[in-house]
Amino acid sequence: MFPYDMRIVYIDEGQVKLSFHSRTGCPAKKELLASEEDARDMISRFAHDVFAGQHIGQIKREGLFDGWKQKVTPRVKRKVKKLAAHLRMLIGR
Numbered sequence: 001m002f003p004y005d006m007r008i009v010y011i012d013e014g015q016v017k018l019s020f021h022s023r024t025g026c027p028a029k030k031e032l033l034a035s036e037e038d039a040r041d042m043i044s045r046f047a048h049d050v051f052a053g054q055h056i057g058q059i060k061r062e063g064l065f066d067g068w069k070q071k072v073t074p075r076v077k078r079k080v081k082k083l084a085a086h087l088r089m090l091i092g093r
Contacts, residue, residue: 003024003026003028003029003032004021004022004034004039004042005023009058015054015055016047019059020040020043020059020061020062021061039061
């Protein structure tokens with residue numbers, strides 16, 4: 001599947017949703033990159049083997065915003081958690 005990168009988005013009640021992207025710094029990316037249709041087919045076959053018995057739902061290609069959101073969301077959650085702890089400490093005084 002290289003240079004595509006796959007991520008499990010959701011697993012619940014027998015349903016699996018996956019995403020993939022091709023954002024990589026590999027210098028041979030252009031030569032190795034399969035079509036999006038071929039990538040979806042490979043991911044689907046892989047997912048059916050790995051998650052046997054579960055329904056493979058959406059297989060989505062990530063856009064630029066998805067990659068950014070994946071990196072920023074945990075950082076924002078940590079900052080909010082620290083701010084909330086600080087505010088609780090101030091209010092508790």
